[in-house]
Amino acid sequence: MTADLGLTSPHDGPARVLAASECAIDIDDVVARYPRMDHPSIDHVTLKVRTGALLGLLGPNGAGKTTLLSLLCALMRPQSGAIRVQGMRFDDHPEAYKDLIGLVPQALALYPRLTGTENLAVFGQMSGLSGRQLRARMDFAIDFAGLNEMAQRRVETYSGGLRRRLNLATALLPDPPVLVLDEPTVGIDPQSRHAIHENLRQLSVEGKTIIYTSHYLDEIEQLCDDIAILDRGRLIAQGSLGALLARFTGNRIDLRLEPQDAHRAAGVLSGEPGVQSVTAAGSLVTLATDDPHRRLPAVLAALEAAQLRPVGLSVGPRDLEQAFLSLTGTELRDEP
Amino acid sequence: MRRLHQLRAALTKETLALRRDVEALLILIAMPAVFVLIMSLALQDTFAHKIPEPMRVVLLDQTHGAFASQFAGILRKNASLRVSQEAATGAVARVRVREAARTGRVAFAIVVTRSRGTQSSPARVILYANPALPAQVRALGVSLVRQAIAHLDVIRLVSRLRQAGLSGGPGGWNQRLQSSARLVVAKGGLNGAPTPTSVQQNAPAWALLAMFFLAVPLSVSLIKERQQGVLLRLRALPVPSWVLLAGKIIPYFVINMIQLSVVLFEGRYVLPLLGGDALDMGHAPGALVLIAAAANIAAIGYGLLVATFVRTQEQATSFGAVSVLIMGAIGGILVPTMVMPATMQRFAVVSPMSWGLDGFQAIFVRGEGVTGILPDMWRLLVFGAVCLLVAAMRFRRELRPQ
Numbered sequence A: 001m002t003a004d005l006g007l008t009s010p011h012d013g014p015a016r017v018l019a020a021s022e023c024a025i026d027i028d029d030v031v032a033r034y035p036r037m038d039h040p041s042i043d044h045v046t047l048k049v050r051t052g053a054l055l056g057l058l059g060p061n062g063a064g065k066t067t068l069l070s071l072l073c074a075l076m077r078p079q080s081g082a083i084r085v086q087g088m089r090f091d092d093h094p095e096a097y098k099d100l101i102g103l104v105p106q107a108l109a110l111y112p113r114l115t116g117t118e119n120l121a122v123f124g125q126m127s128g129l130s131g132r133q134l135r136a137r138m139d140f141a142i143d144f145a146g147l148n149e150m151a152q153r154r155v156e157t158y159s160g161g162l163r164r165r166l167n168l169a170t171a172l173l174p175d176p177p178v179l180v181l182d183e184p185t186v187g188i189d190p191q192s193r194h195a196i197h198e199n200l201r202q203l204s205v206e207g208k209t210i211i212y213t214s215h216y217l218d219e220i221e222q223l224c225d226d227i228a229i230l231d232r233g234r235l236i237a238q239g240s241l242g243a244l245l246a247r248f249t250g251n252r253i254d255l256r257l258e259p260q261d262a263h264r265a266a267g268v269l270s271g272e273p274g275v276q277s278v279t280a281a282g283s284l285v286t287l288a289t290d291d292p293h294r295r296l297p298a299v300l301a302a303l304e305a306a307q308l309r310p311v312g313l314s315v316g317p318r319d320l321e322q323a324f325l326s327l328t329g330t331e332l333r334d335e336p
Numbered sequence B: 001m002r003r004l005h006q007l008r009a010a011l012t013k014e015t016l017a018l019r020r021d022v023e024a025l026l027i028l029i030a031m032p033a034v035f036v037l038i039m040s041l042a043l044q045d046t047f048a049h050k051i052p053e054p055m056r057v058v059l060l061d062q063t064h065g066a067f068a069s070q071f072a073g074i075l076r077k078n079a080s081l082r083v084s085q086e087a088a089t090g091a092v093a094r095v096r097v098r099e100a101a102r103t104g105r106v107a108f109a110i111v112v113t114r115s116r117g118t119q120s121s122p123a124r125v126i127l128y129a130n131p132a133l134p135a136q137v138r139a140l141g142v143s144l145v146r147q148a149i150a151h152l153d154v155i156r157l158v159s160r161l162r163q164a165g166l167s168g169g170p171g172g173w174n175q176r177l178q179s180s181a182r183l184v185v186a187k188g189g190l191n192g193a194p195t196p197t198s199v200q201q202n203a204p205a206w207a208l209l210a211m212f213f214l215a216v217p218l219s220v221s222l223i224k225e226r227q228q229g230v231l232l233r234l235r236a237l238p239v240p241s242w243v244l245l246a247g248k249i250i251p252y253f254v255i256n257m258i259q260l261s262v263v264l265f266e267g268r269y270v271l272p273l274l275g276g277d278a279l280d281m282g283h284a285p286g287a288l289v290l291i292a293a294a295a296n297i298a299a300i301g302y303g304l305l306v307a308t309f310v311r312t313q314e315q316a317t318s319f320g321a322v323s324v325l326i327m328g329a330i331g332g333i334l335v336p337t338m339v340m341p342a343t344m345q346r347f348a349v350v351s352p353m354s355w356g357l358d359g360f361q362a363i364f365v366r367g368e369g370v371t372g373i374l375p376d377m378w379r380l381l382v383f384g385a386v387c388l389l390v391a392a393m394r395f396r397r398e399l400r401p402q
């Protein structure tokens, strides 16, 4: 329903021109549902991620970010649709497919009774590493996480930030071309968050394809070049940060109406003088206009004439946070 | 090659986690050792081979005839017996004296009844022995009763001869001489099977209980891996489920073997220092290893089965512990089967722990070798294999994409 209004833009931006070889992740019209749930948790999501991209997957709690990553990592099966990583499907080559992706789970997936080094050794071997190669990758990971002398201590004695960094470093052991991080900075100090962001930028520069989920907009804004916004299982916007800012921020009039009226209102307002574009998503109608305050009386009059009554209204330039709020009708809550 | 490294990793993490979980190790190894020590010493006399002096006997007379009172008189004169008479008669009284023997309050219960309910028919003397009595003691009791009956027969014969002589009437020698009573030794009382010593019962019994108790830490370890998110990470890695299962089975198998060895060593060398009997382990070390391994596999299979069904640590500890205790209670671990009533004894064979215990005692008590333990071994192996199979299927399904 939103697709025809141009709000979801799977073929928009860089994705449109991707050759198969450039496309690291290809999620094609995927629907996924948990057992005994009425609504799908992922609802016809199409998302292409180019090789080397650092994509921020943004969405409030319960939007389906973890579910989408689970599908990507073959922890969960889609009900319909297809997923390819570097052109490969899980069902065709399960083991090789898993070798392509490093998952940094939302929960800290480490053995607390084991030391940092022991955790790295265990997961390194589980990933198929051994011998000199394992030791080299472990050294890299210890360095990457900044474990230093803490490497010989049990993980249960680590600070939250150090655990998060080790959690990330563990996923990097097999040096996978695709790295998938599920809210990797939840509940840590700003320094650790900064360190992780620096690490990710470095990895991105080195050519890894990274998906980074968060419900913190500022974090995504700082870190990622490409953004996808997920809400209630649907991808409601996707594109470069600049493109999204241009589309959803700036001089705007946001009108909230009864959901059944939104489409009609969009039709009524599309001919108004000074209104450059009209988009409707759910109960929200957004007008891009040269001067919101000057145009507002005429807009309201046009609605009145069509017997449409807005229930909410906001006028003026917005930042992405407000854009997100108006798009999803949801606050980006802080607590998971 | 890759599988080998993965298996090593699975073994490493399980072993390290176990080594650092002192409580779990204490439960697994020290608990049975302490139990065996306490229980073997506490129950030393219950299983003792020495003859209690005098042996207590309860007598129930359901005939009120001459034979019974004479019979009682003879038993009373025997210095090695202390005879008390059950005042009540009837079926309830009979159950009561039988229970007294079974539970060891008396060494023997003797019931005198009529065979066919007629006054002229010979009496029937039913002997119930405390099953915990050593075979020699039971044999002694039986022979004392037999002597008493024979004694009465002789008296009767003499008096009859005298009567025949005095009256001069014919037929005294032509009459068929019928014994005045027939002795029936109640089943379970004297089937000739040697009984275990206290430590022969307690050492394998508590070691087996501890083996099955492994279900608790085993399932807790799996639940922790779920909760810590480690299982999620492992699911995202190219590791097959059998590697992870083997990583659990092997360390716990070793722990169980260590635990059993500790208990057997303790029974053999430590217990005598504390005044207990040394554990006699028979003469079939090969059979011992086989039955231990089979019981171990059954225990680990059961533990993994529990682990794949429970979802919380509370469920693991409550369901795991309770189910194992029930199995132990039924299987003659908490209370030896031989002191159970016959109906309960028949029930005991449904418990895998009773198979294990029977296997150990075949070697320890009955001195049997490999052939003697085969039925128990097969039962344990089949039970273990079925549990493992179901657990493996469930675990595999858990790891696969949902």
Ligand SMILES: Nc1ncnc2c1ncn2[C@@H]1O[C@H](COP(=O)(O)OP(=O)(O)O)[C@@H](O)[C@H]1O
Pocket: A034, A035, A037, A041, A059, A060, A061, A062, A063, A064, A065, A066, A067, A068
């Ligand atoms: N195991 C599950 N069983 C049923 N529903 C689930 C499960 N996990 C998540 N969901 C539902 O799926 C939706 C998306 O959840 P999730 O992917 O965890 O969101 P996010 O990671 O964006 O916070 C939510 O509505 C959530 O309630």
Ligand SMILES: [Mg+2]
Pocket: A065, A066, A067, A106, A182, A183
């Ligand atoms: Mg999530």
